[in-house]
Amino acid sequence: VSRYDQHQKQQTRARIIDTAGRRLKRDGIDGTGVSALMSDAGLTNGAFYAHFGSKNELVAAVVADQLQIQHDILDTLPEDGRSLQSFIIEYLSSDHRDHPEEGCPSAALLDEIGKTDPVVREAYTAGIEDIIDVIAGRMSRVDGIDARGRALGLLTGLVGTVQLARAVTDPELSDEVLTAGLGTALRMLG
Amino acid sequence: VSRYDQHQKQQTRARIIDTAGRRLKRDGIDGTGVSALMSDAGLTNGAFYAHFGSKNELVAAVVADQLQIQHDILDTLPEDGRSLQSFIIEYLSSDHRDHPEEGCPSAALLDEIGKTDPVVREAYTAGIEDIIDVIAGRMSRVDGIDARGRALGLLTGLVGTVQLARAVTDPELSDEVLTAGLGTALRMLG
DNA sequence: TGTACATCAGTGAACGCGCGTTCACTGATGTAC
């Protein structure tokens, strides 16, 4: 039992997870070192292991945190028919494309997560399940048939669209990818 | 001018690009070292720079080669209405999900490509343009309206679906993702 | 045809560097009495 209250340390931990989220989404998991992650949080590398057992453990915490943020955005959307549509418009905006560090962790990291430690993939699985549920819940109000299947189709289309728009170097093609993805996504809403 | 014909060296170069394709799709760009790439090709690390100016240059060559392969598969499909459907069924199969090293480079590497050197991204852009064209050409035979937009919607959905199916650790969820993606994709074919 | 030589694909050790991780230490904070 600590003689100190843990509040300050937990705050530091939360700050590391937050700044690491931005950095990992921008530079990738393999592309970011522990020292960079710690200096983003205003600390030196040595303090890292007072908060996390390993880099993978931090990445798992970051993935869980980032998906929780996405979940909460979706979960607190107004219950009208247009709010999911607005979310999609923002998701497929050039602003989201151009700022991965502030955006969706799936769009930024999904193929890297598939190649990473099981502890990270399990955190991802738990987080994305909740997101699938909340999207499916929104969709069923429009059309009750196979809401979950359509939620999955929508989700994978959004992620793939932003990834492709980020990968290509031709700005016109990139814009076209976003526009086409938006048309496809809105058609899926019915 | 070489006193030797270059045939043998070109063959070695092609072998490196081929084996590197498999390895990069499995372990990622940042996740694979030059020594591993060379030993896959049955060579030692030092020979690498007789064939490529840098690791990025090889990765660009691999991306171009991999996309060419995908393009050729699509381009040589029979001209009947069912062949694109068969391609999609294979693309969204558990076999493709479970063997990224033999599969689509976009599904394996798209978010990493978005974070990589411009030389790689330019190779990707040129290659995916050709693939978009060939898919759009196939779609227009079914329905001429906005074939390119629908081709892009299909492509991003396929890529996102396989990535998500690979990332999650729950086998039932992974299968469900593939099934839902297949339903969505076939609906888009009309 | 035979021999001396030029070429060059490939070898493998080494370079400096940044990685993930460890650890002896510091100094501010809170406790004991």
Add this chain to the structure above:
DNA sequence: TGTACATCAGTGAACGCGCGTTCACTGATGTAC
């Protein structure tokens, strides 16, 4: 209230290791004559 002490978040140098890249070299291949 004051002082000696225990705690512990954070420091920063160091560890072994693999990275991308370089380079002196080997030895098989083809050329010259």
